[in-house]
Amino acid sequence: MSQYWTAIAQLMLLPLCSALFTLYTLPKFLPLLLQKNLGGFDLNKPREHQTEKTPEAAGIVLLISFCIFSAPLNSHLRVSLISAGLLGFVDNVLDLKWRWKIIIPLFQLIELGMYHIGLGCIELELPFMNLKLSYLSPFLVIIYSIISQNLVNIYAGINGLEIGQSIVAQVFLFTYxxxxxxxxxxxxxxxxxxxxxxxxxxxSFVLYQYNKYPAKAFVGDVYTYFAGSCYVASAVSGRAVVLSIFLYFMQIINCGASLPQLLKIVPCPRHRLLELRKDGKLYGQKCNWNNINQFSLKVFRRGLFEYQLFNYLMIIQIFVSLIVVFVALYV
Structure with missing residues (x-):
């Protein structure tokens, strides 16, 4: 019984302390990021209304908080997740080429693979099928984590989306x-x-208060890399790898729509922007269906304010996630 209440205390106090630390530290870090030229203008808003740059890589505060308050976690998990976040911060500073974003995590995430070895094998819980891939499982976990990092990274472009999608996926995974x-x-x-x-x-919830529309800070690659790796680590430790893939349906669809640009079959600008018009609304580019944001605006056939587009995308993700969890549990 004492172990039970110790676990309850850890589960309550550690997240609370992490949130309070992030809440206190974040406002103090943002000016420091700007001093080091880690900032930029919000490209979905009129430039003339922006008097100064918005701090970028604010996710570093969440990573620092995780370093401090994650001591009870398995050491393999901690090392892999912290190194994923650090790689994201390096990407923010040095703007790494795509090949390094693939090669470096192959070694950096070995710790996550080692953690998974201790849990046994991946069981694909599909109807009429129960496949055990014990020998391939550590490698598959590493590959899945690399993909997850980049799925979160490219499903972005509007305030709050990186954090919103990550929180929704984590909450439904935990619920399941x-x-x-x-x-x-x-x-x-x-x-x-x-x-x-x-x-x-x-x-992430505290960080979202600064990243939601209108953003006071951008989370940067440090957050997207960390979020993607955390999601896979949660799926592995919760033995719900297959379900976690279905909960990432928005990210996967977005990646599929983006493949022609990612593979350079068609030109890929650095920032795949929506079209901002004088009415303050965002519109899909006329000949550009390169991601979900563009597609959603074309489906609605009218402009949307940035916060409206965010709300629609979150509603879709929550609705389908409910269906996925219900089917997995009761069908």
């Missing part, structure tokens, strides 16, 4: 595992999963 296994079972047998999810969501 909790209903499937029971909360008491998670506390006694899988505390890593619960603490990791709670730390990430609590810190």
């Amino acid at each position: 595992v909790t209903i499937r296994d029971g909360f008491s079972s998670i506390l006694s047998l899988n505390l890593d999963f619960a603490i990791l999810t709670a730390l990430f969501v609590s810190g």
